Amino acid sequence: GAGVSQTPSNKVTEKGKYVELRCDPISGHTALYWYRQSLGQGPEFLIYFQGTGAADDSGLPNDRFFAVRPEGSVSTLKIQRTERGDSAVYLCASSLSDRINEQFFGPGTRLTVL
Amino acid sequence: SQQGEEDPQALSIQEGENATMNCSYKTSINNLQWYRQNSGRGLVHLILIRSNEREKHSGRLRVTLDTSKKSSSLLITASRAADTASYFCATVGSGSRLTFGEGTQLTVNP
Numbered sequence: 001g002a003g004v005s006q007t008p009s010n011k012v013t014e015k016g017k018y019v020e021l022r023c024d025p026i027s028g029h030t031a032l033y034w035y036r037q038s039l040g041q042g043p044e045f046l047i048y049f050q051g052t053g054a055a056d057d058s059g060l061p062n063d064r065f066f067a068v069r070p071e072g073s074v075s076t077l078k079i080q081r082t083e084r085g086d087s088a089v090y091l092c093a094s095s096l097s098d099r100i101n102e103q104f105f106g107p108g109t110r111l112t113v114l
Numbered sequence: 115s116q117q118g119e120e121d122p123q124a125l126s127i128q129e130g131e132n133a134t135m136n137c138s139y140k141t142s143i144n145n146l147q148w149y150r151q152n153s154g155r156g157l158v159h160l161i162l163i164r165s166n167e168r169e170k171h172s173g174r175l176r177v178t179l180d181t182s183k184k185s186s187s188l189l190i191t192a193s194r195a196a197d198t199a200s201y202f203c204a205t206v207g208s209g210s211r212l213t214f215g216e217g218t219q220l221t222v223n224p
Contacts, residue, residue: 042202042214056209098210101145105157
């Protein structure tokens with residue numbers, strides 16, 4: 001079966017631009033998570049969805065970051081007015097539900113802000 | 115913010131040897147998980163141990179948990195070159211988010 005997929009795999013943008021990162025979770029997984037990983041560090045939590053609603057968005061660093069999951073499947077992480085400090089690998093994960101903690105991760109999107 | 119701290123930061127061993135990695139955390143947990151990350155396969159879940167468990171095995175992996183010391187260890191026995199990767203512990207508290215440590219870079223030399 002297909003795992004979690006993320007597109008694009010790489011994104012290079014200029015400071016101040018808007019970017020969208022997409023995540024396709026494993027079919028049937030109701031919980032979806034976004035993390036951000038900087039070089040040499042562990043992933044840091046950003047936001048998670050249970051179904052269509054954001055159950056916990058306390059990890060979003062500021063209001064330039066926003067995520068949606070309108071139909072409870074695909075999710076998009078949106079970053080406005082990108083800054084160089086946003087450069088990182090953005091990881092998406094899904095799990096059967098938020099009560100089942102094993103999370104399956106996608107390959108990530110490497111975002112580089114020039 | 116990172117909660118866990120892995121120790122050591124880097125470990126280099128010969129194939130066939132055992133590798134032990136440690137993780138400490140700060141707050142109360144529901145469970146603790148170990149993940150492996152390498153460039154070929156991304157971040158992969160290895161094992162989950164609940165707060166009321168003390169030890170768990172899965173193949174060549176053995177995980178221990180000491181909630182009184184807020185620490186866990188991951189033992190990989192009879193290591194192989196393919197075990198070369200970064201290993202992260204991650205805790206789950208009252209919510210569902212994973213809080214990762216900084217990771218241990220394991221190199222297994224053939």
